Every structure is written in C-alpha cells, then in structure tokens.
Amino acid sequence: MKREFQQALAAKGRDRLPNVLLVSAECAPISKTGGLADVVGTLPKSLAALGIDARVITPYHRCVKDRYHDQVEHMFSFSVDLGWRSQYCGIERLVLDGVTIYLVDNEYYFGDRIYRGGMAEGEQYAFFTRAVLDAIPNLGFFPDILHCNDWHTAMIPVLLRTQYGLYVHGKMKTLLTIHNIAYQGKFGFDFFADMLRVDERYYTSEFLELNGCAAFLKGGCVFADRLSTVSPSYAAEICTPYYGEGLEGILNARRAQLSGIINGIDTKVFNPFSDPLIAKTYDRGHLKGKQACKEALMLEMGLHAGPRTPLIAMVTRMTGQKGFDLVERVLDEMMGLDICFLLLGSGEWQYEQFMREAEERHRGRLCAYIGYNEELSHRVYAGADMLLMPSRFEPCGLSQMIAMRYGTLPIVRETGGLRDTVKPYNMYTGEGNGFSFANYNAHEMKATVEMAVNVYRGQPDAWLALQKQAMSEDFSFARSAGDYARLYIEML
Numbered sequence: 001m002k003r004e005f006q007q008a009l010a011a012k013g014r015d016r017l018p019n020v021l022l023v024s025a026e027c028a029p030i031s032k033t034g035g036l037a038d039v040v041g042t043l044p045k046s047l048a049a050l051g052i053d054a055r056v057i058t059p060y061h062r063c064v065k066d067r068y069h070d071q072v073e074h075m076f077s078f079s080v081d082l083g084w085r086s087q088y089c090g091i092e093r094l095v096l097d098g099v100t101i102y103l104v105d106n107e108y109y110f111g112d113r114i115y116r117g118g119m120a121e122g123e124q125y126a127f128f129t130r131a132v133l134d135a136i137p138n139l140g141f142f143p144d145i146l147h148c149n150d151w152h153t154a155m156i157p158v159l160l161r162t163q164y165g166l167y168v169h170g171k172m173k174t175l176l177t178i179h180n181i182a183y184q185g186k187f188g189f190d191f192f193a194d195m196l197r198v199d200e201r202y203y204t205s206e207f208l209e210l211n212g213c214a215a216f217l218k219g220g221c222v223f224a225d226r227l228s229t230v231s232p233s234y235a236a237e238i239c240t241p242y243y244g245e246g247l248e249g250i251l252n253a254r255r256a257q258l259s260g261i262i263n264g265i266d267t268k269v270f271n272p273f274s275d276p277l278i279a280k281t282y283d284r285g286h287l288k289g290k291q292a293c294k295e296a297l298m299l300e301m302g303l304h305a306g307p308r309t310p311l312i313a314m315v316t317r318m319t320g321q322k323g324f325d326l327v328e329r330v331l332d333e334m335m336g337l338d339i340c341f342l343l344l345g346s347g348e349w350q351y352e353q354f355m356r357e358a359e360e361r362h363r364g365r366l367c368a369y370i371g372y373n374e375e376l377s378h379r380v381y382a383g384a385d386m387l388l389m390p391s392r393f394e395p396c397g398l399s400q401m402i403a404m405r406y407g408t409l410p411i412v413r414e415t416g417g418l419r420d421t422v423k424p425y426n427m428y429t430g431e432g433n434g435f436s437f438a439n440y441n442a443h444e445m446k447a448t449v450e451m452a453v454n455v456y457r458g459q460p461d462a463w464l465a466l467q468k469q470a471m472s473e474d475f476s477f478a479r480s481a482g483d484y485a486r487l488y489i490e491m492l
C-alpha cells in the first residue's frame with residue numbers, strides 16, 4: 001500500500017483500504033453510450049493497482065445479455081417493491097479483466113435500450129435504485145463507499161439516509177459523481193411517492209423540489225456524503241447560475257464537499273507508438289510518422305493541399321454544447337486562412353446539414369464525415385495538426401486529451417475540463433500544450449485559430465516544442481484513480 005494512504009488511514013484509525021461499489025447505468029466495455037461508461041469501466045482496474053477492491057453494479061441490459069450470457073453466473077434473486085408493484089430481480093455476476101461486475105436482471109426494465117426516455121426511464125432507474133439497495137447485504141461484499149454516478153443512481157443516497165438508516169448498509173458512505181449536470185431525472189413528485197415511497201415532506205426546495213418537479217439529481221446533491229464532478233473548473237462552474245442548471249444553490253451550499261477529479265483516457269488504446277489503426281506509428285522523440293499519418297488521412301478523406309497546409313479537425317457530437325454555433329458563424333472566414341478542415345461527428349440535423357453544405361463550398365479543402373467511427377477517429381487524432389473544441393461547457397472532455405497524446409494541438413475554449421488540461425501557448429516562454437480563448441465568441445475563436453496557424457507556419461521549432469510538451473502530459477487513469485482513492489479515504 002502507498003505510504004501516503006497508510007498515513008491517511010492511520011489518521012482515521014483504520015488499517016485497511018475502503019471497499020468501493022461503483023453504481024452506474026452503463027459500464028464499458030459491456031454497455032456504453034458515452035464517457036460515463038469509460039470511467040466506470042476503467043476506474044476499478046486502476047484502483048485495483050492501488051490495492052482498492054472496487055466492484056461495479058449495473059443493469060443486465062439486453063446488449064450485455066446478448067454478448068456475455070455464457071460468462072455470467074447467477075447469484076440470487078428476490079422481489080423488488082416498487083410502490084404497489086412487486087418485480088423480479090436477479091443478481092448475476094460477471095468477472096471481466098479481474099473486475100467483478102454485479103448485474104441487475106429484469107427483462108421488463110432492461111430488455112431493450114439502456115435509456116428508454118421519459119417516464120419509462122424514470123421507472124427503469126427507480127427499479128435499479130431499489131434493487132441495488134436491497135441486493136447489497138447479500139452480495140458477500142460489503143462496500144465502505146457507494147460511488148453513484150449521474151442522475152440514474154442519485155436517489156440511492158436519498159433512500160439510504162431516509163429509509164435504510166437503521167439497517168447495516170446505513171453505515172456506508174456515499175459519493176455522487178456528476179458527469180453532466182444538464183441531465184437531472186425530473187419527474188412529478190407523485191412519481192417519487194409512488195415508485196420509491198418518498199415521504200412528501202421531502203417535496204420542498206430544501207430537498208428534492210426543482211422548478212415545480214422533483215429531481216433524482218437534486219436528491220443526490222442534497223443527501224450524498226460527498227459530491228464530485230469530472231474537473232476542478234467544472235466543479236466551480238456548476239456553482240454558478242450559468243452552468244448550474246438550477247442546482248447552483250445546493251452546490252454552493254455544499255462547495256466544501258464538492259471535488260473535481262479529471263477523467264483519464266486509456267493510454268494503451270490511444271498510443272501513437274503502438275496504435276495499429278494509424279498509417280505509421282511515432283513517438284515524441286520521432287515525429288516523422290505523424291506527417292505520414294497526415295498524408296494518408298488527407299488522401300483517405302479527399303483533401304488536397306500541400307504538406308505544410310495546417311489540417312484542423314473536430315471529433316465530436318454535433319450539439320450546441322460543442323460550440324457549433326461559433327463554427328457556423330466563422331467557418332468560411334477560417335477557410336480563408338488557407339487551412340484544411342476535417343470534421344468527424346454526428347448529432348443535430350441543422351449542424352450536420354451546415355457542415356455538408358460547407359463541404360460543397362470548400363470541396364477538396366473541407367471534409368465532413370457525418371457518422372460515428374471509432375477507427376477513423378484514431379487516424380484523425382494522429383493525422384491532424386490541430387483539434388478544435390470550442391465548447392460552450394465541457395465537464396471534462398476526452399478528445400482534447402487524446403489529441404495531445406498524438407501530438408495534435410488542441411484549440412479550446414477555456415471552460416471546465418478544457419481549461420484544466422490545455423495550457424495555452426505563451427509566446428515569450430514557449431510554455432504550453434495548445435491554444436485557448438476565454439469568451440464564447442466566434443471571432444475570438446477565429447483569432448485563436450489564426451494564431452495557431454501562424455505558429456504552425458512561421459515557427460516550426462516552437463510548434464515542435466509544443467507538440468512534445470503535449471505528448472508528455474500524463475492523462476492516464478492511474479492519476480485519476482489516485483485522486484479518487486484519496487477522496488474515498490477522506491470519506492471514511
């Protein structure tokens with residue numbers, strides 16, 4: 001055990017590291033719709049390396065059943081009370097890469113999509129909430145810390161405190177991590193009373209009420225022992241009305257119990273030195289291969305320009321969050337900087353359409369690949385010179401970290417995790433690992449792109465130094481796991 005942990009435990013009068021149960025609607029690689037799954041899938045492995053027994057409990061979704069049913073072992077079953085309903089619940093166990101995953105089985109709730117939307121989704125995760133709490137005493141693994149994630153699991157701390165306080169698992173400490181505060185699980189209060197038997201005295205702004213509804217996430221923010229989010233800057237931002245989505249009041253009140261821990265990326269999967277998906281491998285000492293990756297990518301995407309024409313890429317969901325209204329406003333002006341532009345993304349129709357039309361206007365210089373393509377994303381990260389990420393808000397952001405790992409310099413807006421990971425180029429000291437701008441303003445973005453393009457064209461040595469600095473950053477999960485371990489110990 002690390003000396004630092006030994007000392008922290010001794011100060012608490014403890015001699016062993018805490019057991020942790022991560023609770024989540026999705027977990028990579030078995031079920032995934034977004035970054036949450038990656039965190040929950042990777043964190044237990046990195047915690048194990050620190051000596052912490054961390055396990056996962058997640059729904060036995062259709063996609064998991066289809067792929068893993070041969071490897072799953074049935075543990076026990078019981079009935080879950082969901083208001084007047086009594087529903088079957090099976091607990092299955094899957095051990096994957098040394099990590100124990102408990103799967104909550106019910107065909108009715110988890111027989112198709114991970115998220116059903118609307119009230120049906122509320123009922124899915126009300127069931128999951130109750131099932132997790134009722135299953136814990138029989139798992140044969142008693143967690144000291146219950147680590148909940150996002151609104152789907154945020155009512156667990158509420159029920160634990162208000163309904164299970166006298167039971168053995170009333171002793172567990174709860175951590176709620178907010179990956180995206182915009183999704184809150186809002187329903188009428190009668191839903192909570194009916195499904196989860198929440199007493200009506202909790203239907204006040206002090207507890208669950210939010211804009212005339214009640215919200216899973218608000219409950220978690222009030223009742224969890226500790227709160228965290230996925231970057232220090234986002235932790236500060238969600239305490240303000242602009243980013244807080246109505247929860248800034250309670251988060252401000254609990255600021256001292258709110259931490260920001262940056263996510264990591266899988267540095268084995270994203271490694272220019274060994275990536276089998278890219279045209280030529282390279283590392284920070286030998287960047288020649290990167291030029292070969294760029295040429296191969298330009299050829300593949302039908303882009304024609306000289307080798308010193310900067311290639312700016314975006315790899316992203318196409319939503320308002322990701323700054324597409326800025327891109328819409330100045331894309332044509334940016335193309336006037338004599339650049340090539342490559343988009344890999346999918347999302348809202350109006351942005352997709354805008355990018356398709358832009359491709360028509362700038363054929364051979366701009367390519368819009370509308371769709372989700374993981375393999376291509378590796379080639380884009382390796383082949384591009386810069387990655388543009390002008391987000392309106394960004395809890396953590398992975399794309400900028402992946403880009404840096406491949407020596408592709410990020411151009412970002414200074415918000416959330418982007419602010420915490422990208423250090424803007426300082427032309428006097430040469431420090432930095434990318435470029436950034438402060439205000440959500442299209443021409444500020446364009447000026448920053450122009451600056452990056454000028455450094456790329458006019459100061460190749462400075463550019464190379466920036467690339468090396470970017471590639472030297474540690475974005476591994478081991479670093480995040482250390483921060484989580486410290487937090488868990490603090491919570492004991």
Ligand code: ADP
Nearest residue numbers: 035316317344345371372373374377397398399
């Ligand atoms: P968010 O989770 O808000 O979408 P992140 O930057 O945290 O944004 O994570 C996005 C992840 O999804 C990155 O790993 C990125 O490479 C990947 N990604 C996004 N869009 C695409 C796409 N169209 N094709 C392939 N990968 C994508």
